[in-house]
Amino acid sequence: MSDKPEKFIDENGLRLDGRRLNEIRPMKMEIGVLSRADGSCYLEWGKNKILAAVYGPRELHPRRLQKSDSALIRYRYNMAAFSVEDRIRPGPSRRSIEISKVSREAFEPVVMTQLYPGTVIDVFAEVLQADAGTRTAAINAASVALADAGIPMKGLIASCAVGKVDGQLVLDLDKPEDNYGDADIPMAMTSDGEITLLQMDGDVTQEEFKKAIEMCKEGCLQIFEIQKETLRQKFTKLDDVEISDDEDNVDISTLVENSLESSVDDEGEDSIVVEDTEDDPGQDIEVEEDQDIEIEDEADEDIGPEKEEFIPEAVDLDTDQEDAEDIEVSGDIDDPCLVDGDIAPEDDGRTA
């Protein structure tokens, strides 16, 4: 209780982390991060880090669970033991079972389960780092992962929470606002504004509730844009790679150039986690601040085998052979990572 802020909203109408009342935290997503899953998505939303994986439609065992006329959706929301400040007991809890259920029900109206009778679609949402609003973050990631898995849906689902602090409604609560606020209303909806999840903790008046729904719609629209952008980016990125027969015997300088180019390209796409630079950043952060690094690294390793074939080669080659160029290259590659670091600084998680 001691760390409860005196005021959540300053005289300029800005919140503790500098956001306006109707502003969501910065979000970035990447799809196709897990090679063995049919669809996957890694999402960072403020200090939340979520990894969502979709498997299926696939055969369902035990058979007695099979639905003869449609697919079954299984949704598992799970918080990693290390995702919060005090280690939580791993495994399902009362809370995570409830969240899994409501999240599953958020997707049931949009997923075309009737096309796959007798099968199951498994959705796994792992919270790697939590900072309020993990269920909404997990739904946003799962929605994109489902699309990535090629599962027919009527539309994407976006999710966001509205809360009340200092008597005012605010969009997308962060940790202190969630802990000490007066109300927390997570919602999920389709792009038409049809609500598929609605929960409330705390109390608001009827007028406030109506306003909350409107605010949430605005927030979700922004999230839809990020989701769309993420899905579109995946393939525009690939266009940059030229098909050529001499890829095998390219000399080092071209590879270096390529990796430089790609790092420059990636800087432009601010909503996307850069993957070809992940290898270096991992080590870099380790030097600076090694508290949460184990998590970071594991997550990073899982991310994006998509481009791995190409870029790591470049890195290997130049470390082996071209020292001078190596320095130059790694210096440049670092930049986008530093930007990442700014958006989600590790040590802020400690002080919050």
Add this chain to the structure above:
Amino acid sequence: MEREIVIPGQLLSENKGDSGPGTYVKDGKVYSHLYGVKNAKNKISVIPFSGKYIPSPKDYVIGTVMELTPSNWIFDIGSPYDGLLHVSEYPKRVQSNIMAEFMDIGTSALLRIKDVNSSMKVELTMKERGLRSLTEGRIIKVTPAKVPRVIGHGGSMVSMLKKETNCEVFVGQNGRIWIRGKDSEMENLTEAIDLIIKHSHTSGLTDRISDFLRNDKDDVQMTENVSEEGIVDGTVDTDEVQEEAYRKMDALLDDDN
């Protein structure tokens, strides 16, 4: 032509008559069901980037025996549903007690789907020219959604691949591709197919892949003239088998090239 990437729920047309595969109609408007590429010829359809293979009758598939029952081989056909091949659908008469001598667990075969009922029981057949169990070659797995690209417009891609690599190729609708030829050629072909999958959403792919193989081939011929193996024989058969598959794919791929 630039192909537009669409996402689930995206508005595709105001005219409900345009609704093709991968789309749905709500309030008289057409929306996408899938994350994929929009194909707007005649009707609007969406070709997904990924997804599981869902069996449908008359499809050619490549399966692997998973289990033997007294009268059926149960095949894994790379889909949520298993395929059943009844002994009577084997080209020869087989006593059910010696089924394993013909195809044991782990054997792969070229198959055709005879029927799929409403509870998704998949019946397979092998009684057709060109269908057989496989003893050599390689099986490459790709996303079933990208099979149309591997086959190409009117089979253009597949025939080009065959011509350029001298390999025998059979593309199953379930995303499994069987190839047979010289080791070096199979290696090239595997690379080429990888490229097709990676760049499946771009246009003019057949020509680029053709260039890729030609250039590669020159290199290969210079370096390894040594490996001489028995060249394939049964190519004619597989060609025949696939003609129908080509026609089916045309429907999905009409704006290509």
